[in-house]
Amino acid sequence: MGYGNVAKVLTIAGSDSGGGAGIQADLKTFQELGVYGMSAITAVTAQNTTGVHGVYPLPPEAVAQQLRAIGDDLEPQALKTGMLFSSDIIETVAAQVRAYGWRRLVVDPVMIAKGGASLLREEAVAALCRSLLPLAEVVTPNLPEAETLSGLTIRTYADRLEAAERILAYGVKYVVIKGGHGEELDTSVDVLYGADTVVEYAAPRVATKQTHGTGCTFAAAIAAELGKGASVRDAVSVAKSFVQAAIEHPLGIGSGHGPTNHWAYRESVR
Ligand SMILES: Nc1ncnc2c1ncn2[C@@H]1O[C@H](COP(=O)(O)OP(=O)(O)O)[C@@H](O)[C@H]1O
Numbered sequence: 001m002g003y004g005n006v007a008k009v010l011t012i013a014g015s016d017s018g019g020g021a022g023i024q025a026d027l028k029t030f031q032e033l034g035v036y037g038m039s040a041i042t043a044v045t046a047q048n049t050t051g052v053h054g055v056y057p058l059p060p061e062a063v064a065q066q067l068r069a070i071g072d073d074l075e076p077q078a079l080k081t082g083m084l085f086s087s088d089i090i091e092t093v094a095a096q097v098r099a100y101g102w103r104r105l106v107v108d109p110v111m112i113a114k115g116g117a118s119l120l121r122e123e124a125v126a127a128l129c130r131s132l133l134p135l136a137e138v139v140t141p142n143l144p145e146a147e148t149l150s151g152l153t154i155r156t157y158a159d160r161l162e163a164a165e166r167i168l169a170y171g172v173k174y175v176v177i178k179g180g181h182g183e184e185l186d187t188s189v190d191v192l193y194g195a196d197t198v199v200e201y202a203a204p205r206v207a208t209k210q211t212h213g214t215g216c217t218f219a220a221a222i223a224a225e226l227g228k229g230a231s232v233r234d235a236v237s238v239a240k241s242f243v244q245a246a247i248e249h250p251l252g253i254g255s256g257h258g259p260t261n262h263w264a265y266r267e268s269v270r
């Protein structure tokens with residue numbers, strides 16, 4: 001069997017030396033969901049399950065050159081962004097996405113790692129909203145990120161809807177507000193909003209601290225499914241099942257917030 005028609009999917013994100021989040025989580029997810037993974041690295045982090053110990057952004061030109069190398073030879077059917085760090089890197093990425101006409105972009109608006117380290121400068125939020133969200137098909141904020149993007153405090157379900165409407169106004173087609181941070185609930189509910197769409201994806205909340213990289217994994221799974229031609233609704237459904245399996249069957253490695261298990265979904269659908 002040949003693989004000439006395999007979907008090619010690109011991640012533009014930071015490197016996590018510990019392997020649980022960032023580029024490493026994205027490429028593992030792509031492989032598990034049967035797409036060919038490519039990467040453009042925006043920053044190198046020295047990171048493990050105990051936290052982020054160093055952040056080294058790449059020069060914007062290094063990001064641009066990686067994207068041109070991919071764009072000139074390996075057209076992606078879908079792509080996702082993760083840690084982008086600065087407005088310069090965001091503007092560089094947006095310019096290349098426009099230049100190559102890349103569609104099916106998932107923006108994971110990564111801001112702060114679970115341990116509290118900043119992965120996006122405050123000055124970069126405006127560039128994210130102004131330059132990248134209008135190019136995106138889906139944006140996947142967690143609750144604090146949705147608050148930052150919308151300028152609202154989110155307490156109720158109605159607040160989530162209002163925040164989603166404000167985020168959609170930047171020009172993105174769909175927003176998924178993830179519920180992982182709603183720790184008082186016994187389900188973790190992610191809600192997909194579009195112009196005429198509200199869809200809830202609920203799963204039992206797992207009592208674990210091994211959730212490092214859940215957001216990256218979720219967004220990467222959406223991008224993989226979009227790359228194969230899925231609708232946004234179906235892509236989010238697969239991503240929810242993928243991340244749930246990954247959280248329910250942790251690897252048990254590291255002494256802090258351990259990584260999820262990227263093999264678990266494939267093993268569960270066998
Ligand atoms: N303890 C948990 N149990 C079940 N699902 C979870 C848990 N924590 C996060 N998730 C899911 O993982 C994905 C990422 O969520 P979230 O933690 O909100 O994002 P981030 O990692 O960007 O902070 C979402 O699908 C969310 O519902």
Ligand SMILES: Cc1ncc(COP(=O)(O)OP(=O)(O)O)c(N)n1
Pocket residue numbers: 013014015016021022023045047082083110112113114115119211212213214215216217257
């Ligand atoms: C390099 C890098 N990128 C993104 C993140 C954040 O990942 P996320 O999936 O939101 O997981 P936590 O950091 O919340 O565990 C990261 N840590 N590193």
